[in-house]
Amino acid sequence: MTLRLEGVGKEFEPGVPVLADLDLTIAPGEFVCVVGASGSGKSTLLSMVAGLTSPTSGRVLLDGREVTGPGPERGLVFQTASLYPWRSVARNVAFGLESLGVPRERREEHVGRLLTEVGLAPFASALPGRLSGGQQQRVAIARALACSPRVLLLDEPFGALDVQTKEDMQLLIRQVWQDVATTVIMVTHDVEEAVFLGQRVLVLSCDPGRIARDLTVGLPTARSLEDKRSPAFLALRAEVEDLVRAEHRAHQARV
Amino acid sequence: MTGRTAAAEAGAAPEAAAPGGSRPGRRIRPLNSAVPARVAWALRALSVAGPVTAWWALSASGLVDPTFLPSPAAVWAAGTDMAASGSLWTDLGASLGRIGLGFLLAVLISVPLGFTMGALPWAQALLEPVIGLLRYLPASAFIPLLIIWLGIGEASKVALLVLGVVFFNTLMTADVVRQVPRRLLEVSATLGAGRVRVASRVVFPYALPGMIDAMRVNAAAAWNFVVVAELIAATSGLGYRITRAQRFLQTDRIFAILVVIGLIGLTIDITLRLVRARVGRWAA
Numbered sequence: 271m272t273l274r275l276e277g278v279g280k281e282f283e284p285g286v287p288v289l290a291d292l293d294l295t296i297a298p299g300e301f302v303c304v305v306g307a308s309g310s311g312k313s314t315l316l317s318m319v320a321g322l323t324s325p326t327s328g329r330v331l332l333d334g335r336e337v338t339g340p341g342p343e344r345g346l347v348f349q350t351a352s353l354y355p356w357r358s359v360a361r362n363v364a365f366g367l368e369s370l371g372v373p374r375e376r377r378e379e380h381v382g383r384l385l386t387e388v389g390l391a392p393f394a395s396a397l398p399g400r401l402s403g404g405q406q407q408r409v410a411i412a413r414a415l416a417c418s419p420r421v422l423l424l425d426e427p428f429g430a431l432d433v434q435t436k437e438d439m440q441l442l443i444r445q446v447w448q449d450v451a452t453t454v455i456m457v458t459h460d461v462e463e464a465v466f467l468g469q470r471v472l473v474l475s476c477d478p479g480r481i482a483r484d485l486t487v488g489l490p491t492a493r494s495l496e497d498k499r500s501p502a503f504l505a506l507r508a509e510v511e512d513l514v515r516a517e518h519r520a521h522q523a524r525v
Numbered sequence: 526m527t528g529r530t531a532a533a534e535a536g537a538a539p540e541a542a543a544p545g546g547s548r549p550g551r552r553i554r555p556l557n558s559a560v561p562a563r564v565a566w567a568l569r570a571l572s573v574a575g576p577v578t579a580w581w582a583l584s585a586s587g588l589v590d591p592t593f594l595p596s597p598a599a600v601w602a603a604g605t606d607m608a609a610s611g612s613l614w615t616d617l618g619a620s621l622g623r624i625g626l627g628f629l630l631a632v633l634i635s636v637p638l639g640f641t642m643g644a645l646p647w648a649q650a651l652l653e654p655v656i657g658l659l660r661y662l663p664a665s666a667f668i669p670l671l672i673i674w675l676g677i678g679e680a681s682k683v684a685l686l687v688l689g690v691v692f693f694n695t696l697m698t699a700d701v702v703r704q705v706p707r708r709l710l711e712v713s714a715t716l717g718a719g720r721v722r723v724a725s726r727v728v729f730p731y732a733l734p735g736m737i738d739a740m741r742v743n744a745a746a747a748w749n750f751v752v753v754a755e756l757i758a759a760t761s762g763l764g765y766r767i768t769r770a771q772r773f774l775q776t777d778r779i780f781a782i783l784v785v786i787g788l789i790g791l792t793i794d795i796t797l798r799l800v801r802a803r804v805g806r807w808a809a
């Protein structure tokens with residue numbers, strides 16, 4: 271599913287643009303990471319693609335059709351799990367399928383497959399409160415995948431996890447992306463993560479948020495954690511870090 | 526910048542520490558330091574045994590006229606007497622019937638209303654001002670009006686109870702419903718759930734434990750209002766029995782009925798706590 275943003279801008283208060291002049295095309299199956307300072311409008315951008323917030327100007331288009339509201343073809347995962355705490359892991363994952371009216375047997379089979387994919391099959395009947403932060407994010411990812419989204423929107427999904435868990439989750443999301451062949455747009459403040467995961471990294475400027483740079487990550491598709499030490503990776507990471515820092519400085523100088 | 530850093534460093538020297546400040550040996554404890562389990566149980570026992578002992582000691586000392594303060598033994602005797610004659614059970618049944626009906630009505634009105642207010646901002650804007658105002662009108666002050674409107678039968682007593690509870694429970698329910706995290710509602714929408722589905726499958730289960738908590742608080746008020754209603758105009762019920770006993774200066778009976786009222790209130794509270802604990806297991 272091709273995602274296009276045409277001259278998208280957003281103001282929560284009139285005259286105070288949070289995002290401005292966003293023009294962007296994301297091809298089906300691309301993995302795009304968005305980095306930028308806190309408050310640069312990254313979450314707002316995802317929220318507009320999800321259809322939860324409407325742009326003040328411009329249009330968000332999916333395969334040429336304007337986005338007017340949320341829908342199951344665009345899955346969403348937040349930093350903190352926002353799971354249904356009274357539902358078991360399996361029933362959390364099943365929520366979207368229930369909404370779509372998928373019959374019970376197909377639902378259970380599909381949920382079982384997803385739990386295996388994210389490595390949570392033994393926890394199917396546990397309540398989310400019993401799980402670690404990383405496991406909760408796995409449930410959230412599986413739940414979003416259940417509706418077979420064409421676009422997966424991740425808003426700092428690993429931001430609250432410890433370093434080891436985070437690396438596990440990075441490998442998991444790469445694997446999921448390759449398995450289900452969906453478009454992924456992931457917001458993160460971790461430049462290393464963005465370069466490791468993305469085929470493309472968008473650097474947002476601040477106040478108003480614009481796309482300051484759109485970099486292509488020229489690393490092989492099959493990536494392992496060792497690649498984080500390769501010279502090509504380190505060079506790219508440094509480049510993105512410099513860009514983010516420059517945007518931050520420029521913003522500080524203006525206020 | 527540098528000047529401030531230098532000053533901060535000078536201030537950090539041990540000798541220069543806080544004028545008149547903390548001596549090294551002083552222990553600081555957080556305000557909510559835990560109490561050992563055995564101490565906690567002893568305190569709980571004391572909380573009941575203390576006042577009862579004081580009551581017993583005061584009446585046994587002979588300092589107070591037994592007509593004003595009957596002894597625990599006299600109160601027990603009056604209670605068993607009323608139980609044996611059957612009047613206690615009739616009165617208890619009448620009072621429980623009223624709270625049962627009145628509280629049910631109040632819940633049937635306030636929960637849907639509060640839920641709607643909490644879930645839909647326009648309903649909140651429409652209803653909050655008027656209910657917020659009505660809540661401050663003391664329900665007891667409506668007794669004369671209710672008697673004029675509804676007579677002195679059951680209807681006016683049940684109506685008092687409903688009036689006393691419904692506004693509070695509506696606003697408390699609305700508060701609980703509004704606390705459902707926005708993220709959860711947004712995620713649900715992206716999972717294909719429409720507004721009705723989000724309300725029934727997300728907001729309701731999330732808010733249910735809190736709604737039961739609100740009911741528990743308001744059940745105590747409801748129980749008070751039953752007794753108040755019966756004090757004014759009734760021919761049965763625990764409140765009525767108190768006014769009867771007053772006419773004959775039977776303070777021992779009044780005390781016995783107060784004890785029964787307290788025990789029933791406690792039972793209602795514990796029951797709703799258990800329901801809450803069961804429904805809200807996931808929140809623990």
Ligand SMILES: Nc1ncnc2c1ncn2[C@@H]1O[C@H](COP(=O)(O)OP(=O)(O)O)[C@@H](O)[C@H]1O
Nearest residue numbers: 282283288306307308309310311312313314315
């Ligand atoms: N619902 C909202 N109402 C008003 N202002 C908002 C709202 N959501 C975000 N903002 C503002 O928009 C700016 C960008 O926010 P956000 O998209 O959350 O940034 P980021 O995710 O990059 O940290 C912030 O200044 C924030 O205060």
Ligand SMILES: [Mg+2]
Nearest residue numbers: 312313314425
């Ligand atoms: Mg954000």
